[in-house]
Amino acid sequence: MDNTNKKNLKPLLSIKDLRTIFQTKIGEVVAVDGVNIDIQHGEILAVVGESGCGKSVLARSILRIVPYPGFISHGSIQLDGIDILNSHENVMNNIRGDLISMVFQEPMASLNPVLTVGDQISEILVEHRPKLTSNERRQKVLEMMHTVGIASPENRINAYPHQLSGGMRQRIMIAMALICGSTKLLIADEPTTSLDVTIQAQILDLFKKLQTAEDMSIMLITHDLGVVAEIADKVAVMYAGSIVEFSDKLTIFKKTSHPYTIGLLKSLPQKNNSSSKEPLYTIKGMVPSLSEVLPGCKFYSRCPHALEEVCLGQEPPFEEITPGHWVRCYRLNIVNEKELSDLALKL
Amino acid sequence: MINKPNLSSDSFFEVQNLVKNFEIRKGVFQKLSGKVHAVDDVSFKIERGKTLGLVGESGCGKTTTARIILQLEKANSGRIFLEGKENSSDKKSLNSYRKDVQMVFQDPYSSLNPRKSVAQLIGEPLKIHGLYKGYMLKEKIIEILKLVNLSPNIVNRYPHEFSGGQRQRIGIARALTLNPKLIVCDEPVSALDVSIRSQIINLFTELQNKNKLAYLFISHDLSLIEYISDSVAVMYLGKIVEIAPTSTFFSDSRHPYSEALLSAIPSVSPNQRLNRIILSGDAPSPINPPSGCRFRTRCPIAQPMCTEIEPVLSKISDSHWVSCHFRTS
Secondary structure (H helix, E strand, O other): OOOOOOOOOOOOEEEEEEEEEEEEOOEEEEEEEEEEEEEOOOOEEEEEOOOOOOHHHHHHHHHOOOOOOEEEEEEEEEEOOEEOOOOOHHHHHHHEOOOEEEEOOOHHHHOOOOOOHHHHHHHHHHHHOOOOOHHHHHHHHHHHHHHOOOOOHHHHOOOOHHHOOHHHHHHHHHHHHHOOOOOOEEEEEOOOOOOOHHHHHHHHHHHHHHHHHHOOEEEEEEOOHHHHHHHOOEEEEEEOOEEEEEEEHHHHHHOOOOHHHHHHHHOOOOOOOOOOOOOOOOOOOOOOOOOOOOOOOOOHHHOOOOOHHHHOOOOOOOEEEEOOEEEOOOOOOOOOHHHHHHHHHHO | OOOOOOOOOOOOEEEEEEEEEEEEEEOOOOEEEEEEEEEEEEEEEEOOOOEEEEEOOOOOOHHHHHHHHOOOOOOOEEEEEEOOEEOOOOHHHHHHHHHHEEEEOOOOOOOOOOOOOHHHHHHHHHHHOOOOOHHHHHHHHHHHHHHOOOOHHHHHOOHHHOOHHHHHHHHHHHHHOOOOOEEEEEOOOOOOOHHHHHHHHHHHHHHHHHHOOEEEEEOOOHHHHHHHOOEEEEEEOOEEEEEEEHHHHHHOOOOHHHHHHHHHOOOOOOOOOOOOOOOOOOOOOOOOOOOOOOOOOOOOOOOOHHHHOOOOOEEEEOOEEEOOOOOOO
């Protein structure tokens, strides 16, 4: 990445101290708890975490589409000078699908089964580019279908979603997200989870191409560390609503610091130990439910280095340990050297 | 069948020439309009206490193969041998066969009956086969729960009270109740979180070592397959295109489809970028599979002859078989 001339530019998206809460019968569920992230222009940020860690709610908060009974209680989101959280709903409607677009996980569930894919793509143009004639729209839709790698778009434009394969449907979703041509931030929520590996490789390839060709920033939400290593520039690791580690990709994989990230990487089945079949490393316990109130460090109960006096008091601060590498942990100097060198050997 | 099938088998578990077509019927008179060639001439062996990994894209027939092995689906032709005995379809032998071959399903949320307690779920197979009753049944259930590292206190709880990982443990416990010899695992960890996944994988290997279990392990996660299996079979559009011991497969795979699959795994080491082979397009429909070699439409090394002549599985070494015209020597 050529970051030298981009460094002094302001970030495209800047999230400060964001807090999203769901008001439920059993009490407040804090899905996103004090998240700070910047996304630079033309950068792919991967948000990694397990189910229920709040990564999808974070994405929806950026578009202000958090479903009821959730709401954003605190924080600020700035996109290129626009204050997202204090904008009028009409302004937001213009931003959604135009400046910021989103690709959802399950393409079959997010496409309308009774409309042709061509209609669904051009619907966004009708909304955002009302001056185009229907012929121009059709032309744009065909071009976009071609861009996202659909062979012979003329034959596919009148197809219904069920007539297409999973990978094709995901391409249609991406075409819908990009059709306005002015997308600055694409949020992709687990875009390849329901796809086969060979199709996943195609879609990731497409993301990379779009990123360079359109100078677009992508926020990629995933739980697959392989996908992260493949495509991301920066990585944010989320656990129970907070970001616990944030850095560029190489630092995350080579100088892993938070015990949770280390645990995730260590628990992956790796090459070379297939003959010996030693047991895989496991993170003890379970993913906590967000409705639990966890005092102090949220990873305390599962952390191998936890120390009651230190970790159970206040939530650890999110500190910059080396330039650009942020970690939320009290026990950083304890996370032992051997563990890290083991990990380095594995990768 | 052209080649005469063997009348017996000396391996622990073997399937020979399995074929399964699903008929597509259309119109008022339910006229036969086509066939889905889901499984087409599939043969493989599994040794006692070993694991065969079965990989392939969705729709390639992995799950149908699993269902045929469990006799949930009747094959159009083909034979299944367990410990040298051919499986026949009369009720008595089917019953004892099903006792020996069990399954763990992919989705722990939909594979457990929400209205049954853990004791009922695990006790059901024991009751059906009339093995335990009353007090003994309870004891046995607790013994099995301990085997999968679940607390015996949970016997009266219902599936919705558990997390995904715990549910999958219940699913595994259910499969273990009858002391099976072979367990078919259809994507057993793909619905679980990363940090829970390794716990369940460890449970699988532990149980295998303890009970000499054989697994047919279906997954699309090749790094998991590399870790857990002893040999690997790759399926494409209903056919096995390559079968090899795990170490051979990952170092010296021959079939272009296997190569593409291997290069498509996103690796977690960010420095080590392979030269990707990105297959174009999707897998063709199994209703009208391509003539000749079924992979030719996406194959980077396809030649005109691939359209006409269908390659057969040919031997590279005793345990390594490939079906490709150009990659056998």
